[in-house]
Amino acid sequence: MTPIVHVVEDDRSVRAALTRLLKIAGFETRSYASAGEFLVSERDPAPGCIVLDVGLPGLTGIELQAALQRERDPRPIIFLTGRGSIDMGVGAMKAGAVDFLTKPVDRERLLVAVETALARGIVAKARDEVERELRERIERLTAREREVFDRVVQGKLNKQVAFELGTSVRTVKAHRAQVMLKMEVDSLAELVSASDRLFASN
Amino acid sequence: MSAVDQISGGRNLDSSLASYATELPQGGKHALDSNSVVALAVFVGYFAGAKMGLALTFPPNPVSILWPPNAILFATLLLVPPSRWWVVAMGALPAHLLAELQSGIPFSMVGCWFISNFMEATLGALIMRKLGALNQPFGKPLHVIAFVFAASAAALLSSLADSAFVKLNHWGNAEYWDLWAGRSLSNTATSLVLVPPIVIFATGGLQVLRRAKRSHLIEALLLLVGLLASALVVFHTQVAERILPVEIYMPLPFLLWAAYRFGPPGTGATTALVAIVAIIGSGQGNGALGLGSPTDNAYTVQLFLLFLAPTLLCFAAAVEERRRAEALLRQSDRRFHVMLEATREIVYERDLVSGAMWWSRSALTEFGYERSSNGNDYREWCELIHPDDRESAMAPLHAALTGGARQWESEFRLRRTDGRHALVSERGFIVRDAEGNPLQMIGRVADITERRDTDELGQELTHASRLTVMGELAASIAHEINQPMSAILSNVDSAEILLSRSGSHEHELRDILADIRADGLRASEVMRHIRGLASKRGADIETFDPNEVVRAVLRLVAPVAKRRGVPVSIALDNVPHVWCDRIHVQQVLLNLIFNAMDAMAETPAPQRELFVEVFRAADGMVQIAVRDRGHGLSVSTQGRIFDSFFTTKRDGMGLGLSIARSLVQSHGGSIWATNNADGGGATFRFTLRADRRERNRPQEPE
Numbered sequence: 027m028t029p030i031v032h033v034v035e036d037d038r039s040v041r042a043a044l045t046r047l048l049k050i051a052g053f054e055t056r057s058y059a060s061a062g063e064f065l066v067s068e069r070d071p072a073p074g075c076i077v078l079d080v081g082l083p084g085l086t087g088i089e090l091q092a093a094l095q096r097e098r099d100p101r102p103i104i105f106l107t108g109r110g111s112i113d114m115g116v117g118a119m120k121a122g123a124v125d126f127l128t129k130p131v132d133r134e135r136l137l138v139a140v141e142t143a144l145a146r147g148i149v150a151k152a153r154d155e156v157e158r159e160l161r162e163r164i165e166r167l168t169a170r171e172r173e174v175f176d177r178v179v180q181g182k183l184n185k186q187v188a189f190e191l192g193t194s195v196r197t198v199k200a201h202r203a204q205v206m207l208k209m210e211v212d213s214l215a216e217l218v219s220a221s222d223r224l225f226a227s228n
Numbered sequence: 229m230s231a232v233d234q235i236s237g238g239r240n241l242d243s244s245l246a247s248y249a250t251e252l253p254q255g256g257k258h259a260l261d262s263n264s265v266v267a268l269a270v271f272v273g274y275f276a277g278a279k280m281g282l283a284l285t286f287p288p289n290p291v292s293i294l295w296p297p298n299a300i301l302f303a304t305l306l307l308v309p310p311s312r313w314w315v316v317a318m319g320a321l322p323a324h325l326l327a328e329l330q331s332g333i334p335f336s337m338v339g340c341w342f343i344s345n346f347m348e349a350t351l352g353a354l355i356m357r358k359l360g361a362l363n364q365p366f367g368k369p370l371h372v373i374a375f376v377f378a379a380s381a382a383a384l385l386s387s388l389a390d391s392a393f394v395k396l397n398h399w400g401n402a403e404y405w406d407l408w409a410g411r412s413l414s415n416t417a418t419s420l421v422l423v424p425p426i427v428i429f430a431t432g433g434l435q436v437l438r439r440a441k442r443s444h445l446i447e448a449l450l451l452l453v454g455l456l457a458s459a460l461v462v463f464h465t466q467v468a469e470r471i472l473p474v475e476i477y478m479p480l481p482f483l484l485w486a487a488y489r490f491g492p493p494g495t496g497a498t499t500a501l502v503a504i505v506a507i508i509g510s511g512q513g514n515g516a517l518g519l520g521s522p523t524d525n526a527y528t529v530q531l532f533l534l535f536l537a538p539t540l541l542c543f544a545a546a547v548e549e550r551r552r553a554e555a556l557l558r559q560s561d562r563r564f565h566v567m568l569e570a571t572r573e574i575v576y577e578r579d580l581v582s583g584a585m586w587w588s589r590s591a592l593t594e595f596g597y598e599r600s601s602n603g604n605d606y607r608e609w610c611e612l613i614h615p616d617d618r619e620s621a622m623a624p625l626h627a628a629l630t631g632g633a634r635q636w637e638s639e640f641r642l643r644r645t646d647g648r649h650a651l652v653s654e655r656g657f658i659v660r661d662a663e664g665n666p667l668q669m670i671g672r673v674a675d676i677t678e679r680r681d682t683d684e685l686g687q688e689l690t691h692a693s694r695l696t697v698m699g700e701l702a703a704s705i706a707h708e709i710n711q712p713m714s715a716i717l718s719n720v721d722s723a724e725i726l727l728s729r730s731g732s733h734e735h736e737l738r739d740i741l742a743d744i745r746a747d748g749l750r751a752s753e754v755m756r757h758i759r760g761l762a763s764k765r766g767a768d769i770e771t772f773d774p775n776e777v778v779r780a781v782l783r784l785v786a787p788v789a790k791r792r793g794v795p796v797s798i799a800l801d802n803v804p805h806v807w808c809d810r811i812h813v814q815q816v817l818l819n820l821i822f823n824a825m826d827a828m829a830e831t832p833a834p835q836r837e838l839f840v841e842v843f844r845a846a847d848g849m850v851q852i853a854v855r856d857r858g859h860g861l862s863v864s865t866q867g868r869i870f871d872s873f874f875t876t877k878r879d880g881m882g883l884g885l886s887i888a889r890s891l892v893q894s895h896g897g898s899i900w901a902t903n904n905a906d907g908g909g910a911t912f913r914f915t916l917r918a919d920r921r922e923r924n925r926p927q928e929p930e
Contacts, residue, residue, distance in 0.1 A: 037711045039747050043718035046740070050722045081707070108707045108714070129714035133721040 029144045030074035033057040034064045034090070035106065036082050040129070044077065044106075044136075051137055053144075061085035065093070073101070073151035075124065075143030077136075080107040091121055100150035102143040106131060153223075160220050166208050174201040178214070179221040263315045266308060270319030273300045278327035284507050293507045293526045294533075297324065298415055299422035301349035302382070306356060306365065306427055313353075317346060333399075340393035348386030348415060352378045366424050366492040367548050372541045379419035387411040417530040420537040421503045425496030448490065451498075455482035459502050462516050463509030476516045476532070483536075487544035491551070495544035499537050506532065574673040576609075580666045585609070595644040595675075614641035614649050625656070629666055634658055639676070651677045708754045712747035719744050771807050771919040774850050775800040778842055781817045794825050794836045801843040803850045806916040808895035813852075813916065816888040816899070820854040820912045823884065827858025827910065835907075849897065849915040857909040861901060869901060888914070 031053045035041040038059070045055045054072075058064040061082050076094075080087040091103055105118050105126045118126055124146065125139040167175060170191075177187045184202070188195045211217045277296030285292035297320070304316050321342060328338040355378035356362055361371040391407040394400060402410075440448070458478040479502055486494035510517035510525040517528045565588070575588040595612075613621050621640035628636035636656050641649035656671035719740045726733040726740075782796060789796050806813075821838065828836045837857050845851035861869065870889040885899075892899040892914045899914035 037715070039715040039743060039750070040711055040718070043715040043722070043743065043747075047718045047722040047725070050725050108710045129710055130717040131714060133718070133724075 027072040028054045029147060030054045030056055030070055030072050031140055031144070032064065032074060032076045032101070034059075034061060034076060034082065034087070035079040036060060037079075040079075044131070047133065047136070048077075048140065051140075053140060061087070061090040061093075064090065073144070073147045075102045075104060075140060075147045077104045077106060077140070080105055080118070088118060088121075091118065091123065095121065098154070100147065100154040102146045102150065104136075104139045104143055157223055160209075160224050163209050163220075164224065167205060171201050171205050171208070174198060175205045175209075175217075175221075178202060178205070179218050263312065266304070266312065266315050267319030270300070270304055270316050271323045273297075273304075274320045274323035275327055278323065282327070282331065284504075284511065293414065293511065293529055294418045294421065294503065295414060296418065296422055297327075298345050298348055299418045300426065301345060302352045302379070302419055303423045303426035303430070305349050305353035306362065306423070307430055310353075310357075313350065320346070334397065337393070337397040337399050340397060341390070344386050344390035344393055347389060348382045350382075351385055352382035352419065355381055366428060366496070366541055366545055367552070369542045369545045369549065372538065372545045375423070375541075376420065376538045379423065380416050383412045383415035383419060387415065413527070413530045413534070417533045417537075420541075421499055421533050424492065424537075424541055425500045428493050428496045448494075451482055451485055451489075451494075452501075455479055455486070455498055455501065456505070458482060459505040460509075463506045463518070464512075464514045465516075483540055484543070487540050488547055491548045492541065492544045495540045499533075499540055502536070503529075503533050575670070576673070577668060577670050579668055581668075595642060595650055612643050614643065617641050621654070625669070628658055629669075632664060634660070642673075650675050709751050712751040712754075716744050716747045716751075719747075769807065769809055771805045771921075772810050774803060774806050774813065774842055774852060774916060777810055777813050778817065778840055778852065781814055781821065782840065785818070785821050788822075789825065789838060792825050792829075793833050794828060794838050796838045796840070798839070799841045799843075801841075803842055803844050804918040806850050807919040808897075808916055809891075812891040812895065816891050816914060817852065817854070819884045819888045820914075823912070824854050824856035824858065824910075827856050827860075830859060831857050831909075844918075845915055848918045848920075850918050851913055851915045853911055853913045855904060855909065855911040857904075857907060860903045860908055860910050866901070866903075870899065892916075 031048050033041055033044050033048070033055055035044060035057070036059055041057050041059065045057045048055045054074075056067070056070070058067065062084055064076075065085075078087040078090060082090070085093070087105055091105075094101070094103070102124045103118075103122070104124050106129055107126065108129045124143040125135070127135060127139065164172070164175070173191060174187060177190065182190075184195050184198045188198045191198070206212070206217065209217060209220055211220060274297045277300045281292045281295045281297060284294055301316065301320055305313055308316060324342045324345070325338060328341065329335070356365065356375060359374040359378065361374035361378075363371075365371050365375055387408045390411050391404050394402075394407055395404055400407075458481075462475050462478045483495070483498050483502065486498040490497075506515075506517055506529050509515035510529045511522070512518065513522070513525065517532060518525050520528065573588075577586040578584070610618065610622070617640035621638045624636040624638040627633070634657060636658070637654065639651065639653045642652045644650055652673050653676045654671055654673045656669055658666050659668040659670065660666050723737055723740045726736060778798065778800065782798060786796065817840075821840070824838050828838075835857050837855075839853075839855040841853045841855070843851055843853075870885045889899050896917045897915040899912070901910055901912045903910050
């Protein structure tokens, strides 16, 4: 699947020039005139990155970044600004932006940033898929299995789990086997890493 | 202390004499509060009065000329509230019995007389009360008249009963109406002569004497001596033939003197004195009133007193009333002046009929004129008005005078003694008669120079903040320009990439070039917009003194310069007026001055100096130079400082000087900057076109 560069820029000529440049540089692009337009567009399954103007009318670039993070959108963001301050750039970078470019945009820097972002986007996309799968699996656990899962990944022994849940060790062992089966893992180590992946970001 | 007292405060003679005011107690705190004291005082007074009355009865005339006990009763009832009149009766009855029974009069007759005497006093006091004359009964002429009426009515009515009692008791054989007339006359005269001094001295009249200064006492003594001497001459001369009837006027000057200088207390005392002297003289058949038979003499004395006492009392009351009114007037006048001084406003009054003028005391001292030099002439006042303003200053007044308006307002400059002009606002009223003819005008003039200065400062600050707004505007303008620039550059990048590749991209390159052209046009459109903004207000060309603008701007900047520790000095030459937009000049100057101060931020404090100079340049131009001791201009920046968006400041937009240049150039001037040859720093200079009419003005000072 070809990765897609999404350009969100309100100024028509800047948007056109950027998409043209990116296209000529060999990227697949989509362009949007506002954050709203981007949000309502159909979500492309392909990996990608977002070239986002900070000073958008309505929802600003920074606000859009926050909104996408809430949605766990894995696509990295490259910010563009006409008059961004250093503070704003630092904030955006901390929030996970790949780069913070001032207009007029230096061609090399833009292309490098986009390459980086796409690479990161592909990794993120893959990670996102694994997470999605794990989440689907964990959804399948029953309430009691979930309780056992939570305690096992904390490193608790069967005895402790049984005591906490007020049941026998034997029952816990049975639940635990069921959890391993449903989560499609073979070892405790795999189970813990699945848990980390799922809950690390929370 | 009475109200009059407080008002007249430290005033000497006149007012301390005037400070007498009889406030009859209306049941308030007083020595007369205690019933036993009242009863005892009445007893003593009544008894002594009766003895005195008997002493003044000269046989064979059975009727006393004056019968003091009745007057004492009357006066006491005026002094105490009705609720305690019974106390007075209780005190008087034993005295009455004691005095009369000693004289061998039958008990029933004595009792009847007490009834008729008390009746007279009660009637008199009730009438006074009814007429509302109890407050200061001898301090106002109207109250005196009320008293005369009350005394007469009481005597006339009570004598009806008295005569009847005499007839019933078969005491003597006189006719009823003779008895009535005789007693009426005697009792009226008694009341008129004796009640006033008793009431006055019982209610604080004596305090006046106690407070009086030594000079007053001497005056009073002289008066008494003169009065006594003249009274003795008139009423006691033994040789009746040598008496002329007119000599009866001899004591009059002294009586008037007493009334005028010592008011009701003086009159009360002196009238009583004259009465006693006259009674004794006429009783003994001496003097001007002792020419006839004893009965005639008694009659004459009574009539004499009957006319003398009320007249003098009225006169004294009138003087007293006038004095009180004057004191009040002085008081309000003083208040008025204190108020005027406090407000620092000038008030004047001009009589439009006579042309006379009155000024408030502080008038014109505000403007440096001496108090005494207040011109009484309206024309002098008009001369103080700035010649240019005279017409406009007078117009509203004339319009009001002719148009029938009651008020007018105007604003004009007034010359001060120091030669400067103060801006004043005048507001006035016109007083008109019933036909609407103007009689008088009253004006108030306030110095509003400071207020105006503040207003002007405010306006200037607005212009200064325009520059700040300009700065903010510049930020958004920069963005507006940056967008097409950024698009152009990206398109150029695209074209370069395309050109580096093999194959024909003619179609695409054509599109790119079209876009680049469009963005280029858009950028220049924005620039044109900025230029428009810079002169959006629309130039307001006028001719004005550039020195004035420099002074105004420096006044505006002074607090900032002080805060930043930059001493400011100026050198203003006598230059011709310039022909351009005053606000533009202010803006340019402000810009240069702020730049200069910014440039000196790193300069050590002792070396800082901001110097502004205005002088006449060649070719009919006026040059304004702003010199700083800052970091100066580097070779690389010198050529670019007036370019848009070029700045060496960390947070500058690089628009100030470019706007300054476009403003200066729009007025046909030029602006440039050089490094100072001496001592470092830079000097920014700009020129303004002098007013054509003024270019050839001689350079000598005015």
